Amino acid sequence: MERFSLINKGEILLWNNVGELKKLIDKVDSLFKNFPENFEESMSLSREIKEIIVKIDPFIDVYAKKICSKCIDICCLNKNSRYEYDDLIYILALREQFPIPDRNLEDKEPCYLLTEKGCKIPRYLRPLRCNWYFCKDLLKEMETSPARAFREFSNMFNKMLYLRQQMLNSFFQSLSNLKGF
Ligand code: SF4
Numbered sequence: 001m002e003r004f005s006l007i008n009k010g011e012i013l014l015w016n017n018v019g020e021l022k023k024l025i026d027k028v029d030s031l032f033k034n035f036p037e038n039f040e041e042s043m044s045l046s047r048e049i050k051e052i053i054v055k056i057d058p059f060i061d062v063y064a065k066k067i068c069s070k071c072i073d074i075c076c077l078n079k080n081s082r083y084e085y086d087d088l089i090y091i092l093a094l095r096e097q098f099p100i101p102d103r104n105l106e107d108k109e110p111c112y113l114l115t116e117k118g119c120k121i122p123r124y125l126r127p128l129r130c131n132w133y134f135c136k137d138l139l140k141e142m143e144t145s146p147a148r149a150f151r152e153f154s155n156m157f158n159k160m161l162y163l164r165q166q167m168l169n170s171f172f173q174s175l176s177n178l179k180g181f
């Protein structure tokens with residue numbers, strides 16, 4: 001198997017070349033598909049991350065529904081929702097489908113995952129940068145929540161970030177352990 005040199009850090013810069021994006025997705029996917037024992041730890045950590053996001057989703061949703069529904073400058077644009085390599089690894093470690101756009105994307109267009117009813121994918125599959133973007137108004141509203149609820153949210157959020165880093169460390173360690181990589 002060829003040396004896996006395509007995995008970088010930061011934003012995936014292939015949104016104007018969906019063909020190449022698909023190839024990248026297939027390559028990362030093939031690691032989990034062909035070497036599940038090697039990547040067992042990262043897959044297990046990705047499931048823990050998902051569990052936490054699913055738990056905190058209702059807390060965010062209450063405030064987002066209230067504030068975002070009245071928003072006149074919606075932040076769901078392609079340029080704000082770009083996935084990073086970390087997101088891609090997490091989603092494929094979960095063995096979920098990465099939401100591939102059906103055409104090349106322009107930065108200033110509405111996010112390709114936005115529908116009239118809102119975002120078409122669950123929070124746990126959204127890019128980290130969009131998922132955890134709370135504008136001033138939304139954050140202000142969230143801070144009106146009871147102190148205990150906000151503290152719990154904040155603790156779970158930090159735990160999720162910690163697990164995500166663990167998951168990535170484990171992934172890259174497993175990758176370097178693979179013969180020929
Ligand atoms: S997070 Fe803020 S800017 Fe984005 S849609 Fe909601 S209210 Fe609007």
Ligand code: SF4
Pocket residue numbers: 075076077080081111112113114115118119120121126127130131
């Ligand atoms: S992924 Fe969903 S929530 Fe995030 S910018 Fe796109 S439509 Fe909005």
